[in-house]
Amino acid sequence: METNELYRGRLIDHIQLVVQDVEASRRFYEAALGALGIPIGGVGDDYFWADELFVSSASSPAALGRLTGRVHLAFQAQDHAAVEAFYDAGLANGGSDNGAPGERPYHPGYFAAFVIDPDGNNIEAVYHGEAKKSADSIRITF
Template sequence: MQLYRGRLIDHLHLVVRDVKASRRFYGAVLEVLGVPIGGEAEDYFWADELFVSSADSRAAQGVLTGRHHLAFQAKDRAMVDAFYQAGLAAGGKDNGAPGERPYHPGYYAA
């Protein structure tokens, strides 16, 4: 069976130092976006095409992911605002309050 959805990325694997803290954060912000956690174990979790594991998981090969930037799509500004609040409440770092960004006209992000 051939799987092709026409998207740029099939999946993304992040290897993190603290998988429990990452689970809290991603669980909170993805809930706002309407994306459920698809599965989890002690050393990993996944949601849609995002897979997050600890460095000692079988898939990680013992190497942490370096600095990264992920941009999730939201349906409207209210969802961006809620995502921002949920991220902060779940231990996320504030890299900029919700507002327009210069990426293209009308781009609203946090």
């Protein structure tokens, strides 16, 4: 299934993770990102993607035969419940605990959870608290 929409207007255009086991990573990210309302956009033999995240095997043309190193990647969550759902889904689908949902000292209202993905990446979901946004993001439809 390919999606025909992208969301742009944030700092990062896209990130690529090159992983050992694409299927194990797909299961992890499909569950963890699904808990945040982010669907998998496309799947191929040696890759998948979701929004700005592209995950591939080392054999994919863009990977140049190398795995990426340990990465810290944080996804925005809509509320505390989404952070908790992300954490539970990540643990249930091949991830390991790196920080249970809770307040962090980074700024008032920073509520986050951390899960290590199947390749050792530190994946975070964060809710920054009540705030007024001019827009959630920019939607591009093809």
